Amino acid sequence: MKLLSKKVTCNSHGQDSSYFLGWQEYEKNPYDEVRNPRGIIQMGLAENQLCFDLLESWLAQNPDAVELKKNGESIFKELALFQDYHGLRAFKNALVEFMSEIRGNKVKFDSDNLVLTAGATSANETLMFCLADPGDAFLLPTPYYPGFDRDLKWRTGVEIVPIQCKSSNGFRITGSALEEAYQEAGRRNLKVKGVLVTNPSNPLGITLSLLELNLLVNFIAAKGIHLINDEIYSGLVFKSPGFMSIMEVLMNKKYMNTQVWNQIHIVYSLSKDLGIPGFRVGAIYSNNEMVVSAATKMSSFGLVSSQTQYLLSAMLSDKVFTKNYVSENRKRLKHRQQMLIRGLRNAGIGCLESNAGLFCWVDMRHLLSSNTFEAEMEIWKKIIYEVGLNISPGSSCHCAEPGWFRVCFANMSEETLNLAMQRIKIFAKSISNTIINGRDSNQYSNKNLRRKSLANWVFGLSFHDHKYER
Ligand SMILES: Cc1ncc(COP(=O)(O)O)c(C=O)c1O
Numbered sequence: 001m002k003l004l005s006k007k008v009t010c011n012s013h014g015q016d017s018s019y020f021l022g023w024q025e026y027e028k029n030p031y032d033e034v035r036n037p038r039g040i041i042q043m044g045l046a047e048n049q050l051c052f053d054l055l056e057s058w059l060a061q062n063p064d065a066v067e068l069k070k071n072g073e074s075i076f077k078e079l080a081l082f083q084d085y086h087g088l089r090a091f092k093n094a095l096v097e098f099m100s101e102i103r104g105n106k107v108k109f110d111s112d113n114l115v116l117t118a119g120a121t122s123a124n125e126t127l128m129f130c131l132a133d134p135g136d137a138f139l140l141p142t143p144y145y146p147g148f149d150r151d152l153k154w155r156t157g158v159e160i161v162p163i164q165c166k167s168s169n170g171f172r173i174t175g176s177a178l179e180e181a182y183q184e185a186g187r188r189n190l191k192v193k194g195v196l197v198t199n200p201s202n203p204l205g206i207t208l209s210l211l212e213l214n215l216l217v218n219f220i221a222a223k224g225i226h227l228i229n230d231e232i233y234s235g236l237v238f239k240s241p242g243f244m245s246i247m248e249v250l251m252n253k254k255y256m257n258t259q260v261w262n263q264i265h266i267v268y269s270l271s272k273d274l275g276i277p278g279f280r281v282g283a284i285y286s287n288n289e290m291v292v293s294a295a296t297k298m299s300s301f302g303l304v305s306s307q308t309q310y311l312l313s314a315m316l317s318d319k320v321f322t323k324n325y326v327s328e329n330r331k332r333l334k335h336r337q338q339m340l341i342r343g344l345r346n347a348g349i350g351c352l353e354s355n356a357g358l359f360c361w362v363d364m365r366h367l368l369s370s371n372t373f374e375a376e377m378e379i380w381k382k383i384i385y386e387v388g389l390n391i392s393p394g395s396s397c398h399c400a401e402p403g404w405f406r407v408c409f410a411n412m413s414e415e416t417l418n419l420a421m422q423r424i425k426i427f428a429k430s431i432s433n434t435i436i437n438g439r440d441s442n443q444y445s446n447k448n449l450r451r452k453s454l455a456n457w458v459f460g461l462s463f464h465d466h467k468y469e470r
Contacts, residue, residue: 012154013149017396019393023044023390026044026390040390041416042408044408046410049275049412050275050336054321062314062318065311065315068310085297091304091310091316092114092116094313095116095283095316096114099268099285101319101323102326106245114284115284117284119271119277119280119282120267120269122280122299123267123284124151124152125151125155125156126301126302127265128156130298131226131265135158135159135190136191136193137158137159137193138160138228139178139182139195140160141173142163142398142400143394143404144202144203145202148196161184161188171204173212192223195225195228196228196229197216197227198230198233199231199234199243199246200355203394203397203406206353206354206356207356208244213244217260221259228266229246229265232271233356233358236329236358237356238331238355239334240355246266250264256287263288265284266285267284337360337409340360342421343417343418344421347424347427349367349424358410359409360409361406362391362406362407364379364405365404368403372402382427382431383427392406392407
């Protein structure tokens, strides 16, 4: 162990979070309609698989882009040798136009202010390196995307201080919560370098209101700190109120070329909006020349391959395609979200009202045996091992209140989502019955017997003992 660095051997990566543990459990026993119908259904992965038919049909109609040709002539050698870390001009232009299109063309982006990165993961980390020193802090509203513990903190040594948002106001950011987080950082002797928000929010599935955006801009202006807006889900707003980018707020306030203009940065990626996380395409957009220059130098550590840039510049320049894709994607997401809400409602489970993203923020507080995070973990284990669903507990998103879970709805077929809803209905009914009858821990003295009984009910089949040897 001593042969390795402290960074590698400390556990600040966050790998032991229930968010990642759930994925590991899923990998051991993944659901498959034919091969493993009793397996775990993955509902903890914010993937957008709803529009692959549109992407594949575009690829079939555009062989030049796929075969790395221009007007029928191969440009393989050119792309194979290309290594400028500024990226392909054609791709950057196409990407900023796509970003504008998603924002209803209310804002224009300049491709000179864009830095390409290997996904939003790399973009967020690069910004941390540019804006903060080890031991400095960023304030993040809770609940937040569990990957931030790894992306923002692990290699940079930056600390996250939570802005505690509460269910009583729908987890909205308030002035007092911002101020309290700032004070808390002070009490911990941490210098606050900025605030980072995701808009739309992962895991809440809601867009920030104009009130919240104004509050954030005023707060960072008053404190002289940065604001990072991770807008990775900006193309996935399928219901009103619509999405408002921080850039639109700045333009409306006529903040161009003011100090604040230089303190605000956007993170973007095609992982969610285009559903291609495997391609590793992300970006930083900043009006701050020094940040753009430093991030461009740093992007050497996580470039986007030139053939990916070439293919996607052709795809994103096809305006007929992008327009249709964006609107069809929103339609399909809305339908899926409604399916999930309906399914959960049938099980007596509610969600935070949402308008965006690939997940709902689900309220299972009434199913907890006590108002504690231990009870939340207890129920999460039941759901993963006995019901066969991997969902993300609120505690993995640093939610301050036990009983909330993030449930994804766009990474599976409709049939699988329906099956998941049947399983959750049986589960919720069984838990409600035990709570009503007050016999949770008494009815079955043996833990395995209790598990078997629920599993038998959920799957309608008897389980073998080895399934429980975890
Ligand atoms: C808010 C947020 N930021 C960043 C990421 C990482 O995205 P990427 O795959 O582009 O690295 C995710 C992925 O789930 C996310 O939800």
